[in-house]
Amino acid sequence: MMSVLPYLVAVWIFLTGCYGIVTSRNLIHAVGCLAVCQSATYVLLLAVGYRDGGTAPVFSDVEPGSRPVVDPVVQALALTDVVVGATVTALLLALVIQVSKRHGTVDPDELSELRG
Amino acid sequence: MNHLLPLLVAAPLLGAALLVAGGRRLPRAVAEPVGCVVSAGTAALAIVLLLNSSPPLVEWVGGWAPKDGESVGIVLVGDGPGLGMAALASLLTLAALVYSWRYFDEPPRRHAGSFPALMLLFQTGMCGFAVAGDLFDAFVFFELMSVVAYALTGHRVEEAKAVQGALTFGVVNSLGAYAMLLGIALLYARTGELAMVKIGRGLDAHGGPDALTLAAFVLVLTGLLVKAAAVPFHFWLPDAHAVAPTPVCMLLSGVLVEMGAYGVWRVYGTVFDGPGGIPAADVERALVVLGVLTGLVGAVMCWYQRHIKRLLAYSTVAHMGLFVIGIGSLTPEADDGTALYILGHAGVKAALFACTGILLDRYGSVDEHALYGRARSLRGVAVLFVLGALGLAGLPPFGTGLGKAVTEEAVGGPLSVVFVVVSAVTAGAVLRVAAHVFLGAGPEPRDVSAYETTGIREEPETRHRLSRVPDTMTVVPALLLAGSLAVGAVPGVARLVGHAVSEAGSGGAFTSPHWTPAGVLLGLLSTVLALGLAALAVSRPEPFGEQPWTEPLRRLQSGHIGDYVAWTLAGATLLGALALPGILS
Numbered sequence: 001m002m003s004v005l006p007y008l009v010a011v012w013i014f015l016t017g018c019y020g021i022v023t024s025r026n027l028i029h030a031v032g033c034l035a036v037c038q039s040a041t042y043v044l045l046l047a048v049g050y051r052d053g054g055t056a057p058v059f060s061d062v063e064p065g066s067r068p069v070v071d072p073v074v075q076a077l078a079l080t081d082v083v084v085g086a087t088v089t090a091l092l093l094a095l096v097i098q099v100s101k102r103h104g105t106v107d108p109d110e111l112s113e114l115r116g
Numbered sequence: 117m118n119h120l121l122p123l124l125v126a127a128p129l130l131g132a133a134l135l136v137a138g139g140r141r142l143p144r145a146v147a148e149p150v151g152c153v154v155s156a157g158t159a160a161l162a163i164v165l166l167l168n169s170s171p172p173l174v175e176w177v178g179g180w181a182p183k184d185g186e187s188v189g190i191v192l193v194g195d196g197p198g199l200g201m202a203a204l205a206s207l208l209t210l211a212a213l214v215y216s217w218r219y220f221d222e223p224p225r226r227h228a229g230s231f232p233a234l235m236l237l238f239q240t241g242m243c244g245f246a247v248a249g250d251l252f253d254a255f256v257f258f259e260l261m262s263v264v265a266y267a268l269t270g271h272r273v274e275e276a277k278a279v280q281g282a283l284t285f286g287v288v289n290s291l292g293a294y295a296m297l298l299g300i301a302l303l304y305a306r307t308g309e310l311a312m313v314k315i316g317r318g319l320d321a322h323g324g325p326d327a328l329t330l331a332a333f334v335l336v337l338t339g340l341l342v343k344a345a346a347v348p349f350h351f352w353l354p355d356a357h358a359v360a361p362t363p364v365c366m367l368l369s370g371v372l373v374e375m376g377a378y379g380v381w382r383v384y385g386t387v388f389d390g391p392g393g394i395p396a397a398d399v400e401r402a403l404v405v406l407g408v409l410t411g412l413v414g415a416v417m418c419w420y421q422r423h424i425k426r427l428l429a430y431s432t433v434a435h436m437g438l439f440v441i442g443i444g445s446l447t448p449e450a451d452d453g454t455a456l457y458i459l460g461h462a463g464v465k466a467a468l469f470a471c472t473g474i475l476l477d478r479y480g481s482v483d484e485h486a487l488y489g490r491a492r493s494l495r496g497v498a499v500l501f502v503l504g505a506l507g508l509a510g511l512p513p514f515g516t517g518l519g520k521a522v523t524e525e526a527v528g529g530p531l532s533v534v535f536v537v538v539s540a541v542t543a544g545a546v547l548r549v550a551a552h553v554f555l556g557a558g559p560e561p562r563d564v565s566a567y568e569t570t571g572i573r574e575e576p577e578t579r580h581r582l583s584r585v586p587d588t589m590t591v592v593p594a595l596l597l598a599g600s601l602a603v604g605a606v607p608g609v610a611r612l613v614g615h616a617v618s619e620a621g622s623g624g625a626f627t628s629p630h631w632t633p634a635g636v637l638l639g640l641l642s643t644v645l646a647l648g649l650a651a652l653a654v655s656r657p658e659p660f661g662e663q664p665w666t667e668p669l670r671r672l673q674s675g676h677i678g679d680y681v682a683w684t685l686a687g688a689t690l691l692g693a694l695a696l697p698g699i700l701s
Contacts, residue, residue: 014298018685021287022678030677034287034294041297048305073188074304077252081297084259088290091263095270095283102276113277114284114355114675116568 006047014040027096027106031089038085042078049074118173120165121192124202124243125257127158132236139229151232152213155239159206162243166199170619173199174249191311193249196616197455201378204462205242205371207599209235212363215470215592219363219477219577231271238264238367245375250311251300251336251387254379255293258343262289265372269360275575280675281359288352288680289342295688296339302332303387312386319392325699333394334692336383337402338684341691344376346440347410348687350433351673351680354417357429358569361577362473365425366466369432374458377439381451384443385621396446398698402691403444404531411437411534413669415541420666422484422561423571424472424549428465431508431542435461438535442523445531451621452614452629453523456603459613460515463600464507467593468546471501474589475553476574477582483571484549485563489556497585498554500593505550507600509543509646510639512631515603518610520642521635532638539642544649551654558654565662567670604631 013036020033049071055062057072100106103113131154135147142150165173172195176182180189213235241261248254266289270282304310306328307318319329338349345353353373357365380403388394414434421427435457442454474497476482479490491498510517520539524532551557563570576582603609607630614629653660672679 010298014294018291018681021291021681022685024678027283027677030287034290037291038294041294041301044298044301048301073310074301077301077304080252080256084256084263087263088259088286091266092283092286092290095266095279095286098270098273098279099276099283102274102279108677111280111675113280114358114569116565116670116673 010040010044031092045074045078118175121175128236128240132233135229135233139227144228147229155210162203191249192247195620198246201246202243208370209239212366216363217588268364278359281355285356292339292342295335299332299335316387320390338688340379346406347413348683354429358426365469370462370466381443395698398695402694407437407441411538415538419545424482434538445527450526457519459603460600463596467596468504470593477576477578485561486572487553505546509643510539511643512639513605515600517639518604522629540645543646547650548653
């Protein structure tokens with residue numbers, strides 16, 4: 001059960017974020033929810049690389065091979081993912097600022113310029 | 117030769133960095149030529165590599181070559197289709213940069229380098245995605261090209277529509293990319309590999325497909341199909357393409373969404389096509405169903421648009437449906453046909469957007485009704501626009517016609533009817549626009565629908581309305597149309613494309629796509645149908661105007677981010693349901 005839990009948590013976080021965007025009444029909130037969806041990828045990546053009894057894959061004070069370490073590859077992936085996420089969130093928030101200036105609202109229900 | 121592969125990514129990236137760093141001091145007359153030179157150099161490199169891509173080039177970046185078959189390095193694969201997409205992306209970037217030579221007379225104040233730098237970054241992302249040999253790398257480049265595309269879409273930050281469209285584009289596509297990353301993590305969990313070929317082998321070694329394989333398949337394909345704008349993942353595309361600056365539209369419609377289709381082909385062909393992947397029958401069912409839906413929805417919505425850019429965007433959606441059908445039928449001939457179709461379509465669609473940009477900058481409008489009869493004096497542009505529309509219909513010997521004919525023959529039967537109908541309706545809509553705008557034919561169109569996006573009062577993208585059209589803005593669409601024509605008319609091109617695609621595809625059987633009498637007749641049939649539809653729509657507007665049954669379909673395109681995300685989730689569920697039988701048996 002405990003081994004499945006992190007995966008279920010990842011799915012839960014992803015769907016929570018999606019629910020947040022779908023029902024959002026504020027674009028800043030929607031961009032925040034998108035970041036929540038992304039957190040699911042961090043949880044999943046770290047869960048994939050976890051080993052029982054493993055420590056951080058830093059060999060400055062641990063003799064290589066002396067004790068198990070968690071998978072460093074997924075940690076590198078998660079780091080890259082963080083960078084990607086920061087870029088996306090920053091750009092989208094900048095666009096929200098412009099939406100607020102040009103439309104005078106950040107409520108997605110009130111944006112009606114593009115439809116049909 | 118394979119050591120040159122990383123340069124495809126490094127060269128435009130370096131160019132972009134230089135332009136950003138020096139952009140404040142550089143005058144516009146220096147920044148833009150630098151952008152063009154770097155872009156052209158990369159295009160030349162892609163073409164040279166493409167001509168040497170048999171057998172496929174493989175490069176382990178930084179010399180991290182595998183030891184005993186194991187590697188943690190990053191692998192780039194330069195085979196025909198990958199380098200072909202990189203070359204197409206580079207050539208279109210160059211075309212867009214040349215087209216925008218006299219464009220954006222007011223770039224961001226005191227920073228002339230920002231637009232060409234963004235275009236070069238866009239090129240970097242697309243080239244990187246095209247040659248990425250490992251899935252995580254593909255994801256990173258996928259995100260890079262997406263983020264730059266959001267920024268370029270919202271480049272005119274003073275425009276209300278532009279920022280809204282860019283935001284929608286950003287949220288929906290990023291969500292898709294995160295779904296893709298979840299799928300990649302699941303594949304890594306199962307196989308411990310990131311290189312696509314090795315993931316495929318790992319899945320096969322594990323045995324038959326199970327729930328995890330299906331989940332990974334659905335998640336990865338969701339990300340790629342969002343980019344490929346397959347129904348019901350497509351809602352972002354019309355909103356983004358209608359508002360992006362015209363040179364950016366040329367790239368978005370010409371090659372960015374096609375990258376999604378290329379990704380589906382690449383990922384299925386290298387990761388999921390073995391005995392441990394998803395069975396072919398289920399992938400075929402899923403992709404063909406989504407493709408047919410996409411084609412029909414795109415064609416109907418295209419017909420009822422009056423905003424010309426939005427109309428062209430829906431025609432891109434409709435054609436993406438045809439490409440997805442072609443890829444989904446999983447035969448080598450259909451792959452060849454789709455590759456040719458994508459090449460031909462890129463030239464035609466970019467040329468049509470370029471002509472629309474001229475209308476926008478000349479008349480300050482991209483609305484079919486508002487422009488009625490106003491562009492009578494632009495004879496040259498009218499000829500290009502009509503040629504583009506005929507190319508869209510698949511008139512022989514355009515590349516679109518050859519691609520359509522080869523794919524139709526490969527998919528056969530009822531599906532080829534979808535090809536004829538979709539190309540005829542979308543081309544008919546474009547021809548109707550041409551008749552209204554350039555000829556002032558028929559009665560003046562009246563406004564009937566309350567629920568639609570008009571193209572009135574759009575800001576021209578140049579500082580002043582153009583009094584005469586600069587040569588660059590007419591030469592570029594002419595060259596793009598000539599390129600599209602060459603794909604179909606020069607016999608060697610089709611043979612090269614066929615050879616490259618079959619060498620990289622899993623089939624291994626060499627095919628040589630060529631014109632057949634049936635293909636020529638079907639192309640002519642689509643063209644005649646398109647001309648007929650346009651003539652009827654112009655002469656008798658009533659029966660071809662707004663219909664009550666299209667109202668629900670139009671209401672779905674609500675411009676609301678929440679709705680689009682809900683549809684994305686529904687689409688992922690549909691994809692899973694369509695592929696589910698594969699893991700039950």
